Amino acid sequence: MNQIVFVGRICRDIEIKSAGENSKVVNNALAIPRTYRDRNGETITDFIPFVAWNGLATMLHKFACKGQRIAISGxxxxxxxxxKDNKSVYVIECHAQEIELLDRPSAKSKEDQSFKNGGSESDDETQESMQIAREMVDQVIDQLKEESTL
Structure with a gap:
């Protein structure tokens, strides 16, 4: 089974691109703080690339922005x-199947500060993110249980 849930902040401005005649795509990354800190007490942040297609890409382009906290299931x-140099590049990324917009940065200064600190969140935001992720995981598990009984 290949199913993940991430909660984090969008790293870059949303750019939607055409992929073929009828497809739209957004490539971006999520800044996701770890639940523990390094030796100096600094938050450790992972940056996870993600891709969203068509309806999800359009929704992100219309309603989401850099610094916004979102949940991705995929x-x-x-x-x-x-x-361009004809070298093979290998990429591992999250293919979004469901996206939930959680909040918006309240001010540009807050957005800038968040990314100066490596995209770190407050402890309250981290706890809330963990709760949202748990709820999404529970939903996925319930769906899988339903599918296995059909």
Missing amino acids: MMQSRKYQD
């Missing part, structure tokens, strides 16, 4: 492509 995928 699966991890790997792919390979050739860069």
Whole structure:
């Protein structure tokens, strides 16, 4: 089974691109603070690339922004492509299947500060993010249980 849930903040401005005649895509990353700190007491943040297609891409483009906290449910995928120097580049990213917009940055200064600190969240935000992730995981488990009984 390949099912994940991430809660974090959008790292870059949302740019929607065309992919073929009828497809839209957004490539971005989530800044996700770990639940523990380093030796110096600093928050450790992971940056997880994600891709959203079509309806999810359009929704992100219209309603989401850099610094906004979102929850993504999806699966991890790997792919390979050739860069401009014809070298193979391997990518592992989250393929979004469901996205929930959780909040918006209240001011540009708050957004800038968040990313100067490596995208760290307050302890309250981290706890709230963990609760949202748990609820989404519970929903996925319930769906899988329903599917297995059909």
